[in-house]
Each structure stands twice: as C-alpha cells, then as structure tokens.
C-alpha cells in the first residue's frame with residue numbers, strides 16, 4: 001500500500017543523512033526524490049508544486065533544536081526535522097478526519113454514489129457492519145435497479161454482516177429509497193445506507209436518477225465512492241461529480257491494491273470534500289475511519305500506532321489492547337509478549353499491512369517483499385525454542401551457543417534469528433522512546449490520550465517533533481546499536497536508583 005510514496009520519502013531522508021543543518025540546497029536535493037515519487041504516484045502537478053513549496057518553507061522557516069525530557073537529550077536531527085515537516089504537510093494536504101456524528105435517536109440516511117465497479121455495494125455492507133459494531137441498527141437498501149444481480153449481491157453481503165437488507169422489485173429507485181427510509185423510521189433503525197447504481201461515466205441519465213433519489217429520500221449524507229487504484233482519474237471523476245451533485249464526504253476504496261497513492265493525497269485538495277472512510281480489502285471488516293495522521297505516518301514509513309491499536313481492539317477486548325499497548329509503549333515487553341502479540345496479529349488480516357502500521361517495521365522490509373505467513377511461523381518456532389529466561393532477557397541471546405541451540409531447535413538459520421532479534425530490539429526501543437516522553441506527549445497522538453486519561457483525542461496538533469526523533473528510516477544495525485545503548489542507559493539508571501535506595505536505608509539505620 002502506497003509503496004511509491006514511502007520509497008520517495010525514504011530516499012529523501014537518506015539524502016539528508018550526514019547533513020549538519022537543513023539549507024536551501026540540501027532540502028531541494030531531498031525534495032527532488034519526493035517530487036519524483038509524487039508524480040509517479042499520479043498526483044497532479046499543481047498539487048505537487050504546492051506541497052513541495054510548503055514543505056520547503058517549513059524546513060527553512062523554523063529552526064528547531066528540541067531536546068525532550070531531561071538529560072537523555074533526544075535531539076532533533078535535520079532528517080527528523082525534514083520528516084516532521086513532510087508529516088505536517090501530508091496531514092494538511094489530506095485534510096481532517098470526518099466521521100459522521102453518532103446517532104442516539106432518530107434515523108439518518110447515507111447515500112453512496114459513484115461510477116461502476118468502484119466498490120459501492122461492498123462498501124455499503126462494510127459500512128453497515130462498521131456502524132453495527134458501534135451499536136447502531138443499520139438498514140441496507142438495494143437502490144441499484146438496473147442490474148438484477150446487484151440486489152442479490154447486497155442481500156448476500158447483508159446476510160454476512162448480519163444487517164437487514166431492504167429490496168423491492170421494480171425500476172423506480174427513488175420510490176424504493178423513500179419507502180426504505182419510511183420503513184427505517186417506523187422500525188427505529190438508526191441509519192439507512194442507500195446502495196445506488198453505477199455508470200461507466202458521469203452522464204445525464206445517472207445524475208438524473210441520483211437527483212430523484214436525493215429528492216425523495218432526503219439523505220443527510222451523500223458520499224462518493226472512489227476507486228483509489230484509478231489514481232488521478234479518480235480525482236477527476238470526484239471533481240466532476242461534485243460539480244453536479246453536492247457531496248459531503250468521500251470514500252476511498254481499494255487502497256490495498258494501490259501502490260501509488262495519488263488519489264489519497266490529492267482528492268481532498270482537488271475537491272474540497274473530506275475523506276470519511278477508506279477500505280483496504282475485500283473482507284467486510286476492511287473499512288476504517290480515515291485518519292490523515294495514520295496515513296501520513298505510514299507513508300513516511302513510521303507505522304501507525306493508533307491504527308494498530310484499533311486493529312487490536314477488533315480481536316481482543318479493549319482492556320487487553322490497552323494493556324498490550326501500554327507494555328509496548330513502555331518498552332517493557334519480552335519476547336514472550338512479542339509472541340503473544342504475533343499470535344493475535346495472525347488474526348488481524350494481511351500481515352504486510354500490519355507491519356506497515358508497526359513503527360520501524362514497515363520501513364525495514366525490503367522493497368517489494370511480500371510478508372509470507374511462513375515468516376510468522378518461523379518467528380514463532382524460534383521464540384518457542386528459547387528458554388523462558390531468554391525470552392524475558394533477550395540480551396542472553398547474544399551468546400553464540402544459545403543462538404545455535406535456538407536455530408537448531410526451530411529449524412531456522414542464524415540470520416533468521418538475528419533478524420528477529422534486530423526487529424524486536426528496534427521495536428522495543430522505538431516504542432520506549434515514544435513512551436518515555438510521557439503521557440503529555442502521547443496524549444497528543446489522537447486516540448492514545450484516552451488511554452492515559454490525557455487530553456482530548458484527535459487534536460489537530462499531530463505528531464510532535466520529539467516523537468519523530470529517530471523514527472525515520474535507518475539500517476537495522478544502527479537501530480540495534482541504538483537499542484543497546486538505550487538499554488544500557490536504562491540499566492545504569494536502575495542501578496543508580498538501587499544504590500541510592502541502599503544508601504538511604506543505611507543512613508536510616
């Protein structure tokens with residue numbers, strides 16, 4: 001997903017590797033990589049220009065040298081500063097989150113429109129399931145009267161989602177929708193989702209029908225379903241649609257199949273209409289609320305902690321998800337926890353996508369690699385071949401003899417094991433860095449604030465620069481070295497504290 005963009009930003013950051021300070025020349029050099037990837041990702045030239053200008057201004061305009069949390073000195077490198085500027089501008093470009101307001105009483109309806117094959121029918125079902133999970137009682141309405149199979153398709157999907165489907169024979173879509181809304185009101189259903197027919201292009205016949213439906217059913221929301229794989233064409237269609245028909249939201253589908261990501265970046269800017277949801281697969285649970293911070297962070301190869309948490313919550317209860325996230329964020333988790341998480345992860349859907357959401361993981365995957373489920377099995381086998389002490393104290397595994405025993409026991413190679421340890425170390429360190437900065441910082445990451453009882457979730461402040469320090473691309477070895485250094489520091493601090501406590505005790509005696 002969106003690999004083209006990630007590659008561009010990664011190369012840009014590499015270019016800033018040994019730079020002491022950002023200046024016009026090195027920023028322009030780095031941005032030439034970004035420019036290329038944006039164009040390759042099918043983003044409109046005008047939008048690319050504006051974006052690059054704003055990033056440049058951000059890079060050169062503010063000189064930050066932030067030091068977070070007392071002595072350890074998390075200093076912001078030029079690369080971090082650059083990444084932070086890109087992050088802020090990506091978020092700005094993609095717009096705000098736009099969830100529809102939850103409903104306690106009454107009925108609201110939502111009309112899905114779009115060209116043929118963009119994913120209206122499947123998105124209708126996904127959305128119904130999504131709302132149902134939030135405690136609503138939705139109704140799916142088969143408003144595509146042109147294709148007899150469309151009704152059947154919605155019926156099957158509705159059944160799978162466990163949601164009532166309203167379908168009538170006849171060819172008056174507007175009348176069917178009006179009747180469905182009446183039915184929903186009378187039955188106390190919360191939301192009505194109208195699945196309308198698609199056409200190959202925007203034409204008068206299509207617009208006429210949609211207008212008639214809107215007139216009769218008076219939907220509170222009209223969302224255009226856009227196929228992200230269509231790239232710039234999807235953006236053009238959205239523009240054209242919005243000119244003739246008032247939209248109040250967009251749904252981007254098939255982001256899983258879109259390696260370029262141009263539509264995700266440009267569609268909001270081009271139309272002025274916010275993206276409400278995205279879908280990332282054919283399964284009914286592959287719909288999520290659009291979070292620009294999450295997507296920006298993934299584009300920059302930094303993972304998406306909040307998205308990851310939400311995924312976790314789908315398969316474990318909220319409390320377990322919080323507990324696991326808390327451990328993760330405190331850098332206080334062992335390989336045993338890691339294994340538990342991997343098993344949970346097995347239930348979460350495509351592994352490659354999940355890895356992208358893990359800070360530091362997506363970026364470590366060589367380009368173009370597919371994560372194979374076999375890798376999960378190998379990882380599991382290796383962890384199971386370790387002694388409980390080794391799982392709790394991963395440093396023990398620096399010993400060659402232990403490494404050999406584990407690989408023999410699991411039928412893996414030394415390089416498999418080293419890779420696992422490297423990843424584990426990097427993840428632990430990275431998460432600890434984010435965690436160390438404390439609830440104040442975490443509460444600024446939308447969603448996480450609630451976990452710590454901190455500030456309001458979804459603050460537009462986005463990810464602060466401190467959180468980005470060290471989160472960018474780098475080689476596994478450098479990360480490993482850093483992880484070891486910070487583990488040593490932690491150990492030292494613990495020893496010092498112990499010593500102080502002992503001294504205090506002695507003095508009291």
Ligand SMILES: Nc1nc2c(ncn2[C@@H]2O[C@H](COP(=O)(O)OP(=O)(O)OP(=O)(O)O)[C@@H](O)[C@H]2O)c(=O)[nH]1
Pocket residue numbers: 114115116117118119120121122123144150197198199253254255256257279280281282286
């Ligand atoms: N990979 C992937 N496929 C998707 C996604 N959303 C929809 N699809 C697939 O896209 C195809 C078309 O989806 P539909 O929901 O039938 O599209 P539609 O807009 O209702 O099509 P018409 O009713 O013919 O206009 C189906 O094969 C879906 O499974 C997605 O997020 N990812």
Ligand SMILES: [Mg+2]
Pocket residue numbers: 120121122144150195196197198
């Ligand atoms: Mg359809």
